[in-house]
Amino acid sequence: MSPAPTSDSVLGSLSVYNSYDKTPHIGTRFPDPAVQLSAFLTAPNSDELIKDLATLVSHRGVVFFSNQNINIEQQKELGTRLGELTGKPATSKLHRHPITVATAELGDEISVISSKGALFRANVNKDKTRASNGWHADITFEPIPSDYAILKMHTLPEVGGDTLWASGYEAYDRLSPVFKTFLEGLTARHDGNFFVKFAESAGIQVQDPRGAPENTGTDLSAIHPVIRTNPVTGYKALFVNKSFTKRIIELSSDESDWVLEYLFRHVAENHDMQVRYRWSKNDVAIWDNRSNFHTATHDYTQEREGNRVVSLGERPFFDPKSKSRREVLGLQN
Numbered sequence: 001m002s003p004a005p006t007s008d009s010v011l012g013s014l015s016v017y018n019s020y021d022k023t024p025h026i027g028t029r030f031p032d033p034a035v036q037l038s039a040f041l042t043a044p045n046s047d048e049l050i051k052d053l054a055t056l057v058s059h060r061g062v063v064f065f066s067n068q069n070i071n072i073e074q075q076k077e078l079g080t081r082l083g084e085l086t087g088k089p090a091t092s093k094l095h096r097h098p099i100t101v102a103t104a105e106l107g108d109e110i111s112v113i114s115s116k117g118a119l120f121r122a123n124v125n126k127d128k129t130r131a132s133n134g135w136h137a138d139i140t141f142e143p144i145p146s147d148y149a150i151l152k153m154h155t156l157p158e159v160g161g162d163t164l165w166a167s168g169y170e171a172y173d174r175l176s177p178v179f180k181t182f183l184e185g186l187t188a189r190h191d192g193n194f195f196v197k198f199a200e201s202a203g204i205q206v207q208d209p210r211g212a213p214e215n216t217g218t219d220l221s222a223i224h225p226v227i228r229t230n231p232v233t234g235y236k237a238l239f240v241n242k243s244f245t246k247r248i249i250e251l252s253s254d255e256s257d258w259v260l261e262y263l264f265r266h267v268a269e270n271h272d273m274q275v276r277y278r279w280s281k282n283d284v285a286i287w288d289n290r291s292n293f294h295t296a297t298h299d300y301t302q303e304r305e306g307n308r309v310v311s312l313g314e315r316p317f318f319d320p321k322s323k324s325r326r327e328v329l330g331l332q333n
Contacts, residue, residue, distance in 0.1 A: 010059050012052035013045060026061035026167040026292065027275030033067035037284060038074050041081075050078065051085040053286070057148060058086070058232035062165045062287035062294075064277060068152060070284065072106055072307060075150055079309035082148045082286070086232050092144055092312035095211040098195045098220060099204050106307060108207060113151060114305040132268035134295035135166065136243035138310050141192030143222045144212040146289035147313025153279045153306035160300035162278050168237030168291040169325040170273035171266060172227060173333060175238075184227045184236075184318060186251070188260075190244040192220040211312045223249060225318040230291045235325045237291035238263065239316060267293055290316070 011019065019030045040049045057063050070078070079094055094109040106112065138146045172180065196218055199206050209216040226248060228239035240248075242264045248256040276297075277285065287294065290313060326333055 010056055012055065013048045014052050014056060021060070022064075022275045022277075023272075025170045025273050026165055027064070027277070028056065028060040028062075029064040029066075031066055035065060036070070037065055037068055037078060038070045041074055041077060047081075047085055050081045054082040054086045054148065055232060057082070057286050058230055058288045058291070061167050061169075061292040062275065062277075062285055065284045065286075067280065067282045068284045069282070070152065072110060075152060075307065075309050076109055079148060079150050079311040082150075083311045083313055086147075088147055088311075088313045089144075089212075091213055092147075092314065093211045095139055095142070095146060095215075095310040095312050096207040096209075097139070097310070098192070098206045098210065099199050099202075100207060101204055109211075109309065111308040111310060112305065113153075113308050115300075115303055116305075131297065132295070133242055134298075135264065135268055135293045136241045136295065137168075137239070137289045137293050139192070140190040140224065140239075140241060140244045140289075141220045141222055142210065142212075142312075143214040144312050144315055145190075145222070145224070146310045148286060148311045149289055149308060150284060150286050151306050151308045152282065152284045153304075154282055155303050155305040156279055156281060157300035157302035157304055160297060161304045162276050162297045163285070163294060164274050164276045164297065165287060165292050165294045166267050166270070166274045168228075168239060168293060169230075169233075169235050171238040171263075171270070171293075172236050173324050173326040173331075174266070174270065174273070180227070183238075183259075184320065186226040187223050187249045188226050188240050188245050188256075189221060189223050189247045189249060190241075191246045192244055195220055214315070215312070224316040227318050228290060228316045229319040229322040230288070231314060232288075233291075233325070234319075234322050235291065235328065236318075236322050238267070239290070240264075241293055242268070289313075 017035045096108045
């Protein structure tokens, strides 16, 4: 039996299409390949559909579509309009990844997610490490990080290569009231300078600027709130991640290490606030990087490749008047 469908109040104009929630806290799927994102771009009510899609993604974390025909230019258009129609700053465009070369075949606004590519190799640790070390939200090392990301997978191994997402809303909600209060208002440094080191070793020039006036220079670091408010939903979310968050500014080094390690484990080990997706050829996932985390599963030997568009949003903020997802929905803690 399929899970209960997402409420019409969140689906809006998308309620005419068959969908179901993958888990109670994160993930909604539109399983019918007749539902095409490319058609959303040209529909008479295109703005309504895309705004409702962005709202759904922000509420449900990640949304999946089956066997899509959307091409690169359409993927870029959709990535742009998701944020524009939900109020992002006019200066925030599509991200240019630091190590995507300007002469790349698909252009510098497309990140090729490949088992053979630079993005995969830039932070690979050859030593045996836990698979859970890969949890992250995209490009949080930028002053203006991502709002939405769109990934279309076109080349897949016969077995393996799943992707997991975890809800930052639920991660926040599961903390004790005292710990929530402690974390609210703290800030943390996010660092992606391993990309600079990789660029130097590979003879690649770091992209500059990278989709927003604030995202400039070759110091790939930024300071963001530990608890962040999503402007689309108004919900509070945990906003630290294993790959990029290095230090909580207001704490001593030892205190910061202890708190961050707990929060990283909190995301990775609570499998009931995660969703795992088994890709099929040309499936598309759209997620909100402001309030979710994700990680790939490197359990395959064959080639795996897809194209990702990363849109830029607003400078992260914490609104002390914002509420948690469970509080708004009336769910028990």
